[in-house]
Amino acid sequence: MFGGGRMKPAAFDYVRAESVEHAVEVLAGADGDGKILAGGQSLMPMMNFRLVRPSVMVDINRIAGLDRIELRGNRISIGALVRHRMTASDTIIADRAPVLREAMKHVAHLTVRNRGTFCGSVCHADPAAEMPMMSQLLDAVVHIASPRGARSLPIQDFLVGSLMTALEPDELVTAIEIDALEPGTGWGFGEFARRHGDYALAAVAVTIKKRDGIAHGVRAAVMGVGETSMRVREIETALEGNDLQADLIDSAIDAMRSTLEPNTDLHASADYRRHLCGELMRRALSDAWSRSGGAHLQ
Numbered sequence: 001m002f003g004g005g006r007m008k009p010a011a012f013d014y015v016r017a018e019s020v021e022h023a024v025e026v027l028a029g030a031d032g033d034g035k036i037l038a039g040g041q042s043l044m045p046m047m048n049f050r051l052v053r054p055s056v057m058v059d060i061n062r063i064a065g066l067d068r069i070e071l072r073g074n075r076i077s078i079g080a081l082v083r084h085r086m087t088a089s090d091t092i093i094a095d096r097a098p099v100l101r102e103a104m105k106h107v108a109h110l111t112v113r114n115r116g117t118f119c120g121s122v123c124h125a126d127p128a129a130e131m132p133m134m135s136q137l138l139d140a141v142v143h144i145a146s147p148r149g150a151r152s153l154p155i156q157d158f159l160v161g162s163l164m165t166a167l168e169p170d171e172l173v174t175a176i177e178i179d180a181l182e183p184g185t186g187w188g189f190g191e192f193a194r195r196h197g198d199y200a201l202a203a204v205a206v207t208i209k210k211r212d213g214i215a216h217g218v219r220a221a222v223m224g225v226g227e228t229s230m231r232v233r234e235i236e237t238a239l240e241g242n243d244l245q246a247d248l249i250d251s252a253i254d255a256m257r258s259t260l261e262p263n264t265d266l267h268a269s270a271d272y273r274r275h276l277c278g279e280l281m282r283r284a285l286s287d288a289w290s291r292s293g294g295a296h297l298q
């Protein structure tokens, strides 16, 4: 969100957590004023700019067992210390969530990807970040620990707004679980940013299974056109159970555009963002359909 700068954070206590239980106990003792440190790629700039001033920073980087990507049935669990770089090079992700690997290529620069974590990005909930959108696309469930025990939230209940989640101040995300795509599932990802590695103006992601010439399990998500990234039900319901043709896609995209309410800001007008999303969606749908064995639609 910020490039750094010469400012220094306000004073804070630093605690290196030995375990998940230790981390949440320290958070609970901080009277709502503690912050988890994962990769620090968003937290440290925010602290340097004094946009957040935690009294206690709880470093989870030495907690054992949180740095794993595991395939469990048809779900993939991504632990709280899985760095972007690991997600981008992991074979389970490459085989069962290739759309996530593609999205990761667009996240920041190598140095940020070496430290930044998948779970930290979802917890930060930046509306212009790719991982919250990918979590929505892949029907993520967020696993949470606190002194009261464990709970899990579907991603749509976890992401509340721009930079806002349903996490309580004494809670820690231990892992996020996403769908593993069935082999043969088609996918598409598209993004427009002014420079590679910058936060995107808009991005879209799609998955489709083609069975007997018909689209099944259509999932579509967008970001850059609202308070948070979101699933696009207009596209999903219009395409589900149909043979995909260019005119059907055109009408689904028109339906999507009519519901989007992007802001005009320094970077782009609302109309431009709406247009951009439509074009990115058209290409992503075409890529997904052809990857699942259908004809290229453009």
Ligand SMILES: Cc1cc2nc3c(=O)[nH]c(=O)nc-3n(C[C@H](O)[C@H](O)[C@H](O)COP(=O)(O)OP(=O)(O)OC[C@H]3O[C@@H](n4cnc5c(N)ncnc54)[C@H](O)[C@@H]3O)c2cc1C
Residues within 6 Å of the ligand: 001, 002, 003, 035, 036, 037, 038, 039, 040, 041, 042, 043, 044, 045, 080, 106, 107, 108, 109, 112, 115, 116, 117, 118, 119, 120, 121, 122, 123, 124, 128, 129, 130, 131, 167, 171, 172, 173, 174, 197, 198, 199, 200
């Ligand atoms: C120059 C630059 C460019 C960037 N460009 C992009 C980009 O293009 N796309 C993109 O998606 N991101 C981008 N980022 C952000 C990057 O992906 C961050 O790594 C990510 O947003 C946060 O992950 P982190 O592990 O660094 O979290 P941190 O900075 O450590 O934490 C972020 C927030 O989440 C909380 N948190 C972290 N982990 C947990 C947890 N397990 N449980 C509870 N709370 C937790 C922290 O307390 C803090 O509030 C960029 C960052 C920089 C510095």
